[in-house]
Amino acid sequence: xxxxxxxxxxxxxxxxxxxxxxxxxxxxxxxxxxxxxxxxxxxxxxxxxxxxxxxxxxxxxxxxxxxxxxxxxxxxxxxxxxxxxxxxxxxxxxxxxxxxxxxxxxxxxxxxxxxxxxxxxxxxxxxxxxxxxxxxxxxxxxxxxxxxxxxxxxxxxxxxxxxxxxxxxxxxxxxxxxxxxxxxxxxxxxxxxxxxxxxxxxxxxxxxxxxxxxxxxxxxxxxxxxxxxxxxxxxxxxxxxxxxxxxxxxxxxxxxxxxxxxxxxxxxxxxxxxxxxxxxxxxxxxxxxxxxxxxxxxxxxxxxxxxxxxxxxxxxxxxxxxxxxxxxxxxxxxxxxxxxxxxxxxxxxxxxxxxxxxxxxxxxxxxxxxxxxxxxxxxxxxxxxxxxxxxxxxxxxxxxxxxxxxxxxxxxxxxxxxxxxxx
Amino acid sequence: xxxxxxxxxxxxxxxxxxxxxxxxxxxxxxxxxxxxxxxxxxxxxxxxxxxxxxxxxxxxxxxxxxxxxxxxxxxxxxxxxxxxxxxxxxxxxxxxxxxxxxxxxxxxxxxxxxxxxxxxxxxxxxxxxxxxxxxxxxxxxxxxxxxxxxxxxxxxxxxxxxxxxxxxxxxxxxxxxxxxxxxxxxxxxxxxxxxxxxxxxxxxxxxxxxxxxxxxxxxxxxxxxxxxxxxxxxxxxxxxxxxxxxxxxxxxxxxxxxxxxxxxxxxxxxxxxxxxxxxxxxxxxxxxxxxxxxxxxxxxxxxxxxxxxx
Numbered sequence: 001x002x003x004x005x006x007x008x009x010x011x012x013x014x015x016x017x018x019x020x021x022x023x024x025x026x027x028x029x030x031x032x033x034x035x036x037x038x039x040x041x042x043x044x045x046x047x048x049x050x051x052x053x054x055x056x057x058x059x060x061x062x063x064x065x066x067x068x069x070x071x072x073x074x075x076x077x078x079x080x081x082x083x084x085x086x087x088x089x090x091x092x093x094x095x096x097x098x099x100x101x102x103x104x105x106x107x108x109x110x111x112x113x114x115x116x117x118x119x120x121x122x123x124x125x126x127x128x129x130x131x132x133x134x135x136x137x138x139x140x141x142x143x144x145x146x147x148x149x150x151x152x153x154x155x156x157x158x159x160x161x162x163x164x165x166x167x168x169x170x171x172x173x174x175x176x177x178x179x180x181x182x183x184x185x186x187x188x189x190x191x192x193x194x195x196x197x198x199x200x201x202x203x204x205x206x207x208x209x210x211x212x213x214x215x216x217x218x219x220x221x222x223x224x225x226x227x228x229x230x231x232x233x234x235x236x237x238x239x240x241x242x243x244x245x246x247x248x249x250x251x252x253x254x255x256x257x258x259x260x261x262x263x264x265x266x267x268x269x270x271x272x273x274x275x276x277x278x279x280x281x282x283x284x285x286x287x288x289x290x291x292x293x294x295x296x297x298x299x300x301x302x303x304x305x306x307x308x309x310x311x312x313x314x315x316x317x318x319x320x321x322x323x324x325x326x327x328x329x330x331x332x333x334x335x336x337x338x339x340x341x342x343x344x345x346x347x348x349x350x351x352x353x354x355x356x357x358x359x360x361x362x363x364x365x366x367x368x369x370x371x372x373x374x375x376x377x378x379x380x381x382x383x384x385x386x387x388x389x390x391x392x393x394x395x396x397x398x399x400x401x402x403x404x405x406x407x408x409x410x411x412x413x414x415x416x417x418x419x420x421x422x423x
Numbered sequence: 424x425x426x427x428x429x430x431x432x433x434x435x436x437x438x439x440x441x442x443x444x445x446x447x448x449x450x451x452x453x454x455x456x457x458x459x460x461x462x463x464x465x466x467x468x469x470x471x472x473x474x475x476x477x478x479x480x481x482x483x484x485x486x487x488x489x490x491x492x493x494x495x496x497x498x499x500x501x502x503x504x505x506x507x508x509x510x511x512x513x514x515x516x517x518x519x520x521x522x523x524x525x526x527x528x529x530x531x532x533x534x535x536x537x538x539x540x541x542x543x544x545x546x547x548x549x550x551x552x553x554x555x556x557x558x559x560x561x562x563x564x565x566x567x568x569x570x571x572x573x574x575x576x577x578x579x580x581x582x583x584x585x586x587x588x589x590x591x592x593x594x595x596x597x598x599x600x601x602x603x604x605x606x607x608x609x610x611x612x613x614x615x616x617x618x619x620x621x622x623x624x625x626x627x628x629x630x631x632x633x634x635x636x637x638x639x640x641x642x643x644x645x646x647x648x649x650x651x652x653x654x655x656x657x658x659x660x661x662x663x664x665x666x667x668x669x670x671x672x673x674x675x676x677x678x679x680x681x682x683x684x685x686x687x688x689x690x691x692x693x694x695x696x697x698x699x700x701x702x703x704x705x706x707x708x709x710x711x712x713x714x715x716x717x718x719x720x721x722x723x724x725x726x727x728x729x730x731x732x733x
Contacts, residue, residue, distance in 0.1 A: 191679055246591060247570035387698045390698070391700075398682065
């Protein structure tokens with residue numbers, strides 16, 4: 001570049017660079033990003049549209065590649081076939097350890113320039129930043145943060161039973177009994193593998209603590225998986241079954257949430273997407289429904305972070321892709337998206353006054369746990385371990401929870417096997 | 424083959440000046456069939472072969488070609504969930520085929536008694552087949568849910584101790600699949616048998632009556648043996664419905680409680696597509712294929728050979 005510019009005068013250089021810039025700008029207008037995602041339900045689709053508008057305001061095109069289907073299974077199948085045919089989209093909704101798997105295949109592009117210019121290292125908590133990096137380079141950008149270890153409750157049911165929100169596991173059982181005596185279902189639950197796992201990880205976090213959680217469900221330490229603490233957590237988890245109704249098998253989570261809303265059930269252990277159901281029923285947080293950290297996990301935060309991973313692309317598309325990455329983490333989008341989706345922004349420095357009480361508490365806890373430790377990835381939601389290990393753990397958890405005669409020791413032993421088989 | 428020969432022969436016999444046209448006509452069936460043969464060779468048998476190749480690799484999220492021999496099969500054999508799924512398939516498939524055949528036959532015989540409104544009744548019994556398994560699954564899910572369906576209804580009549588909680592009972596959940604699938608398919612089997620019954624020569628029955636055979640004896644000794652080809656078709660259709668059952672499980676039990684009502688098809692889907700274990704999923708798909716062949720080939724062989732001699 002320098003040897004090329006030397007014969008030119010300063011003015012001609014300026015003209016040339018201006019021309020180059022305008023050329024770059026006009027071509028950037030044509031540049032498009034293609035984004036694969038499964039934000040297709042009402043609120044989510046509105047939230048995704050926000051990003052499209054922001055991109056278009058900057059002069060980039062947005063090609064929407066939405067693949068419906070709740071957990072993104074269909075979207076992932078589509079993504080795999082696109083990637084295999086050598087034609088991946090510019091960005092795709094990929095999260096957790098899956099980012100690493102795609103990174104190992106050498107398919108992801110780097111975002112280090114944007115990350116440095118925007119100061120992502122300072123913006124994001126280190127635990128979160130680590131998930132977004134592959135091999136030391138940023139390859140993905142976080143969109144939102146869901147907290148998984150929440151307890152939702154119907155205040156009228158609690159009042160009828162004459163109890164307060166439980167803050168420890170023991171209290172949870174006491175409160176549950178009181179609610180049952182008052183004639184309600186204590187704990188609404190849906191008997192699906194991922195919901196069983198969601199409750200299990202909160203119980204494990206409460207009974208074993210953050211450090212144990214980290215060792216057992218994130219690092220898959222075999223000693224921890226087969227330990228007394230694990231057996232105790234499994235037994236407590238199974239006892240919770242006594243607080244649930246008999247018809248839960250196969251029930252969807254939102255049906256369980258509506259049981260809390262209708263006052264059939266007192267409480268539910270579920271991530272903060274449950275808030276969407278409360279909001280849709282036009283209830284106000286703190287008045288018509290209550291939210292609190294899952295009993296015994298006040299100092300922990302199991303996160304489930306949606307992120308957009310960037311595929312390796314060239315030229316103009318890359319410019320558009322980098323702009324996309326920058327916009328995703330900018331306050332405008334973070335605020336708009338997360339207000340629509342019920343989660344909290346991925347950067348802890350934002351003004352939360354627009355958000356409801358639960359989201360504000362979530363953000364406080366997010367910051368606090370990020371500083372003090374206690375911010376851990378959710379196993380049940382694919383943030384901690386790879387899909388195959390997660391699946392194997394799900395099998396053990398759900399089988400144990402539903403089995404009438406499996407001992408906790410046996411379940412712990414199978415958990416160790418599941419971790420070994422995955423290595 | 425015999426069909427194409429009979430079409431071709433007149434053209435060949437028509438004379439030398441039409442030999443071009445004759446040749447074209449001789450080739451035409453093959454030409455017309457060629458694309459579909461090529462397509463099915465590639466998409467069915469080619470992909471079967473590809474699945475087999477993948478089952479020998481360590482493919483996880485995307486297919487890879489690092490061969491690991493039969494390690495995926497060994498992992499499958501050590502997988503508790505796979506055994507639950509396979510046992511379920513045997514239980515579900517066996518009961519489903521047997522009950523559908525028995526019920527279909529009984530309904531067909533009853534309907535064959537020259538009753539009034541036969542057309543309307545036939546339609547009623549046949550109608551469930553027009554529904555998708557998803558619809559059947561959802562409807563039975565509600566009916567069988569202890570808090571909503573049959574149990575709640577009977578209890579509301581005053582039988583407080585009535586229990587019918589198979590859907591939420593890990594030991595019984597697989598039988599709810601049988602109930603729903605039988606409800607859906609037995610009317611269809613009935614229609615098959617009814618057609619078979621109508622095809623039986625009246626004179627055989629009259630001869631049997633003249634010989635003094637009682638009605639049950641006529642059915643047992645004469646009518647049912649005559650229906651053997653129908654049984655053959657029905658078993659073929661029912662067993663492939665049983666083996667590929669996927670939507671019914673997803674809609675009715677979701678494989679639960681736990682994975683108590685998992686079937687190999689749902690196991691395969693879960694591992695290949697959601698758990699990033701394409702190798703293991705392919706291995707289970709190959710075992711499913713092996714299972715189908717192990718049952719169907721002997722059956723096909725005995726039936727078709729029997730027919731050739733008979």
